[in-house]
Amino acid sequence: MKFLKKPEARALIALAFVLIIGFTFNADGAFFKWTTHRDMLRYISVFAILGCGMTLVIITAGIDLSVGSLVGLTAVLFSLFSIQYGWSPWLVIPIVLLAGTACGLISGTLISKWEMQPFIATLAMMVFARGAAKWISGGQKVSTAVLQNDGSYKYVNVPEIYNFISAKVLHNNIAIVTIIFIICAGVAYILLSKLRWGRYMFAIGGNEEAARLSGVPVVMTKLIAYGLCGLFAAVAGICQAAQEQQGDPEAGMSYELTAIAIVVIGGTSLAGGRGGIGLTIIGALTIGYLEKILSINAVGEAYRLMLTGVIIAAAVLFQKTRKK
């Protein structure tokens, strides 16, 4: 079984297993419609975008718990600037992306320069960013209802950019957010497999001290990993806001866990040094299909949670068996 030696192959088997479930329980043929797959891809894209950044960080043997909160923070900022202040998207998007990157860089600095544990540093950022999102939005969703000074609301239209991002293209066959995810995955793929910095990430994850003594710029590499993770979180935040047509300070709550699950189910090792974006894409599809299949069959919440837990454990166990 030489085929099984490749992590991609093992990840694909988990995906195939989920797909077989889908074929079997196809909800009166709903599973065979392309729109079902299109909608699954749309739904999972935000998580998968987070997964791309998470992959980079996990490969350096780190973790980023703050991405979910950053989705909330950047969604709020995006809506605030574009809906309520009415700024042009050409201005708003760069600002929001910068804000996400800055948050990632702050975590990265705490981790690389001040040698904080990634878990603790990003936990702090997770709490802080959620707080910032609530504070900036005043705890309310930032929507097209703009509060006036006299306490009444004025209703405005969402800016065009919202409709653009939440649209579907190619004869309505694929969502823009899915395309955004593909672009993010492409960027992360090039970084990891073609660029020097990607190699450094693997080296740091494999053996940080050996990497440092080989002249690898450890601090800079980690800053890039966490900075990009923040950037991707901001991209996800913008997609989330556009799809919801509002900036919800609660948006992205516990998304970090799904993002981590996506990465790990793909087969990227939490211990660092091993993995890749291809695996993360497969992981995203696995989780996405699983949720979709449970959803079209209208499986009850309790069963869903139990089934998801079992499948995650099974998929990861399957990844492990290669050691033998």
Next chain:
Amino acid sequence: MTENILLKMMNIGKSFASVNVLSNVNFELKSGEVHILAGENGAGKSTLIKILCGVYNEYKGEIFVQNKLCKFNSVHDAARTGITVIHQELSLINELSVVDNLFLGREISGKTGWLKRSVQESEAKKLLARLGLEIDVNKYVEEFPMSVKQMIEIAKALAIDAKIIIFDEPTSALNEPDVVKLFEIIQNLKKQGCGIVYITHKMKEIYNIGDRITVLRDGNYIGTDSKDNLLRNKLVNWMVGREMTQQFPERIPKLGKTKFQVDNCSIDDPAGGPFKVVKDISFKVREGEILGIAGLQGSGNSELFNGLFGTYGKNISAKMIIDDIEYKIGTPAQSINRGLTLLTNDRKLTGLVLNMSIADNVTLPSLKSFSKNGFIKRNEELNAAKICSERLRIKSHSVLQETQTLSGGNQQKVALGKWWETNPKILLLDEPTKGVDVGAKHEIYELMNEWTNEGMAILLITSEMPELLAMSDRIIVMHLGQVTAEFTREEATQEKILNAAMGG
């Protein structure tokens, strides 16, 4: 035969991913003997041992322990039958204390599972005392130097009263006095009727401690004979498959102007202790020169290398000059850019990224020169890695093989190869031939000669006295962080150096 045969391994075969690494190997061990297992890097010695002690349980052939057919499913299994190994790559847990390591998995506890710490402590002290080691057993293992870790590992093996004890290159990190101690221990074990399998690449040890010798080459069984019948030339012939008359190549140094100068170097204890590990040391190395830095454990020679390279950051005060340009100590990356590189003495912890391929490791420090605008030129990189791998004769299926699946000696060559790729001006070598076989050692010596001929300056630390004497043009001896003597190549002898190294 009246002798008691402890172990018989018959027709052992093993392959990884359809690559054969062992085929039809036979091995026999009697009680009260030291049986040397010899062969080149990658010959399959460690693999054979791992089969014996239950690490690998898929193999061909049969194993008989005291005439009983055995099949071990785990290390635990083998240990219960009285087989224990001191592995080539140490298996201590750095984050645990010495006691906890010694009793890991077989803690002494009461019925409720409550640890009897004081009993463990006194037992641990007794065990270590057998090896002549007096240390604080409650300290973390990571605080101790390599040689002490090695002793702890040995103590751990002794603790289970094994009948068959296997040493996989135990002395590669030990100094002469420690080696002497180890040999005394082995003699004692022999008298108690234990059978000992001993793997080493050091000729001197083979004839000093061994009784019989079995040779493997490329996974094949070559033969077994007593050490009196198997003289050095024949043994080397068995191992490498060709004649090799000289252990060391002839060295004719071509010395140029001063390449690297260090004045008044002092280094604070990197572990945070109050004393300096290096005190006020000054030296110069010339172009084309190999300067040996001798010293026993605790002499500070390894720390000197690490300090100069920047491993400890700014914990060092020194005036450093490369090619007449004075500079301030920086990070390892800055040192590499200046042409100063360090081969560390622990390839597993600080030398290699074991889960990356040979190619990725070899080009790691010089990756900038293999990339354009940040993009890695993969073809060029692979070519360079191939050339390096051929040059250093790294035995592997391809340069894409993961380094952790290489034999110990071949890993060492990868570590050396990555510095070769950076084209350094000054190479600090800390145990460069650790775990490297005779043939490959010879090649490394030749490489050192070649590089120095091209103008490189080399600083050399080695625990192998013959290597130090044969390769160094000049030797300085350190004791407790200070220089106690300096010899030219002609003056130096083993006695003088040892004397100075002990502070005399």
Next chain:
Amino acid sequence: MKTKLFLLIAASLIILACGKKESKITTAQKVKPTVKQKIIGMSQCNLGEPWRVQMNEDIKLAAAKHPELKVIYKDAQNDSLKQVAQIEEFISAGVDAIIVSPKEAAPLTPVIKTAFEKGIPVVVLDRRVNGDKYTCFIGADNKKIGKAAGEWIVKKLGGNGNIVELKGLMTSTPGQDRHSGFRAGIKGSNLKIIFEADMKWLEPQARKEMESALARFKNIDLVYAHNDPGAHGAYLAAKAAGREKEMIFVGIDGLPQEGRMYVKQGILAASFEYPTGGKEAVDTVVDIFGGKKPEKEITLKSHVFTKDNVDKGGKWL
């Protein structure tokens, strides 16, 4: 090291600055201090939900009309024990009245009893506590609202049609009540529930579930969601599938910047108000200060908002 610290602080200041501007927008009417000030302690169990933020907002607006009132707000962040501690603080600070919107009944009953027995008027909002050791309970009835929604839907569809029900968390009381009330309301009609799923009160979840419903069913006449964001999420899913005109959407809560706005924009056909009771709580406290004895239990009436009446403030149910 120092420069890095500086950068860090600078970065956080930028974030702070962004927020500063925003705070001007949210209403913050100042309470003018007067001589005979009365202090009300308000303990909110969780400010994470917009509806509860709205409750505080309503209290603020109502209290602003009485210059002698000063309200101290506390947020228990969804932690019962924290809320207990906050009420204890109110007691020892000697506030004149307490408004509390408890997280859970059991843990908060004793402390509310203590306050009540010390003579501090306690107004309990939204969720009940056990026993009767409090001054007044003000709350709306989810079952009634669910039932009203059901009846409204029966009328709207003429008693026939396929319905998708997007439920809130079915482990929570509001979820259960809005579900059972609704089922009671449509009883006897020919309405069919063809698809139901938990969307955990979350808009993205609702959207995902609605997509599944759309994939499975050709004919959907109405989506009933247990909250307005859920209904909005369902609308977005239908719109993305180009089917938003085939069906109508009904939600619950009727917050000004959520449900009412969606109704106004024609996204929802109706939103049923789940009143916060903030204003009523302040009125009750003022009555108590004025010497009147309030009723033990006040059930809030709610509005239904539809396109025709939303600008006029809705219609009483």
